[in-house]
Amino acid sequence: MEQVVDTILAPFNNWSEEFIKLKIAVYPGRVYPGNIDLSKVDEIYLDIYRSYGRNDVSGMEVKAIDFTMRLVTQRLLYFCKEKPEVYFESESEDFWRIIFESCLGNPRILGYILYYCYETSIIYGQRIGVRTIQAAARRYYEEKIYQYFRLNKFLHETFEERSSIYSLKELLEEIVKRAKELRSYRESKVMSEISGRPPTSHFHVLAEYDQVLSTLELNFFLTKYYEMRDRDGREVSVYALNYGLCQQQTISFGRPREKREQRLYFVERIFDYSPIIASYIKVNQEIVCGHCSKRHPHEMLPAIQAFDMLCPECKKGTCKIINLSRKYEKLINSVSEENLLPDTELGILKTLHDERKQMFAKEIAEELDCSYQLIGKRGRNLAERDLVERSENEKGRRVFEISSTANEMYFSETPDDQMDFGEN
Numbered sequence: 001m002e003q004v005v006d007t008i009l010a011p012f013n014n015w016s017e018e019f020i021k022l023k024i025a026v027y028p029g030r031v032y033p034g035n036i037d038l039s040k041v042d043e044i045y046l047d048i049y050r051s052y053g054r055n056d057v058s059g060m061e062v063k064a065i066d067f068t069m070r071l072v073t074q075r076l077l078y079f080c081k082e083k084p085e086v087y088f089e090s091e092s093e094d095f096w097r098i099i100f101e102s103c104l105g106n107p108r109i110l111g112y113i114l115y116y117c118y119e120t121s122i123i124y125g126q127r128i129g130v131r132t133i134q135a136a137a138r139r140y141y142e143e144k145i146y147q148y149f150r151l152n153k154f155l156h157e158t159f160e161e162r163s164s165i166y167s168l169k170e171l172l173e174e175i176v177k178r179a180k181e182l183r184s185y186r187e188s189k190v191m192s193e194i195s196g197r198p199p200t201s202h203f204h205v206l207a208e209y210d211q212v213l214s215t216l217e218l219n220f221f222l223t224k225y226y227e228m229r230d231r232d233g234r235e236v237s238v239y240a241l242n243y244g245l246c247q248q249q250t251i252s253f254g255r256p257r258e259k260r261e262q263r264l265y266f267v268e269r270i271f272d273y274s275p276i277i278a279s280y281i282k283v284n285q286e287i288v289c290g291h292c293s294k295r296h297p298h299e300m301l302p303a304i305q306a307f308d309m310l311c312p313e314c315k316k317g318t319c320k321i322i323n324l325s326r327k328y329e330k331l332i333n334s335v336s337e338e339n340l341l342p343d344t345e346l347g348i349l350k351t352l353h354d355e356r357k358q359m360f361a362k363e364i365a366e367e368l369d370c371s372y373q374l375i376g377k378r379g380r381n382l383a384e385r386d387l388v389e390r391s392e393n394e395k396g397r398r399v400f401e402i403s404s405t406a407n408e409m410y411f412s413e414t415p416d417d418q419m420d421f422g423e424n
């Protein structure tokens with residue numbers, strides 16, 4: 001990112017005097033501006049909590065649901081020349097809200113969910129209802145998101161990199177366990193007034209912990225839902241668990257809507273997960289000097305940060321924060337060096353495994369957002385290791401298919417690979 005910005009984007013932006021217009025997409029919180037003056041740049045946020053209003057969570061939800069409905073309606077009118085009622089049981093009061101919650105305004109996720117609904121309902125002459133959406137969201141989670149941690153133990157990176165990823169698995173497990181515990185919590189006034197199982201899919205943390213949760217959010221286990229002040233007046237970020245994950249673990253999604261004061265449901269004190277994040281940081285994070293290898297206690301982090309991460313021990317090296325997974329250390333170490341693969345190769349294997357069919361390089365490339373030439377080259381490398389079968393179809397085009405060896409090695413689930421979310 002730094003090389004692209006410094007050598008291409010910044011010169012174009014600063015020297016072209018508006019002759020060259022740049023449109024750049026970046027992930028939230030991962031912006032490197034270099035010499036570009038951000039005060040002169042128009043920033044358009046796609047996060048739901050920024051796109052649809054920041055004054056009231058109810059207003060944000062209304063606008064986000066309306067966007068989802070308009071998105072689906074306009075696509076159907078353009079491509080199918082039909083109204084939504086032909087394909088959806090949209091007479092249901094909660095239908096469009098459920099569709100929004102299943103994707104949280106992400107069009108790509110919505111596309112997958114509707115495709116799964118097509119496979120299970122439309123081709124059989126049935127309309128898509130709420131239960132179909134819920135089942136499709138669960139399928140999306142289990143097929144596209146769930147395998148993130150299991151596959152990354154095979155990532156061709158250092159032990160520390162893979163351990164850092166698995167430490168986030170521990171954090172996610174603790175968050176989901178807490179959400180499941182709160183299903184039966186009735187000791188607060190708000191929870192005691194709710195009939196049936198209360199929704200526990202959302203939680204809040206201090207805004208300073210956003211960076212800790214960013215990788216889980218990037219991989220759609222969580223989504224930042226809103227920014228609010230909690231009952232103590234602190235700035236907090238509200239997060240929502242993945243809707244398909246909630247379906248799998250029987251966690252009710254959303255919030256009660258009978259009373260106006262329930263719009264503050266997400267910042268009830270029982271949903272403060274900041275202690276969970278703080279405990280995770282204390283157990284799993286280490287502060288290590290790159291020069292003298294001295295390990296500093298986490299309590300010293302603010303002081304070390306005040307001096308630009310300069311090591312207080314040797315006064316020469318720079319300290320780094322390293323996440324290590326204590327719980328899954330043995331599992332990560334059990335993977336043989338020769339079985340480690342770069343990220344692209346793992347992506348090819350996962351795509352072929354998920355689709356369960358022969359695929360062209362172009363089809364795989366569309367799934368992984370890369371060029372078909374890259375897929376062809378990496379596919380040849382995988383074929384040489386007997387992980388992919390390369391052949392030609394009747395028209396002479398090259399097709400790829402995952403081998404039984406790769407299926408057995410990378411996609412057979414062990415007990416340690418499963419999420420430890422506690423008892424259902």
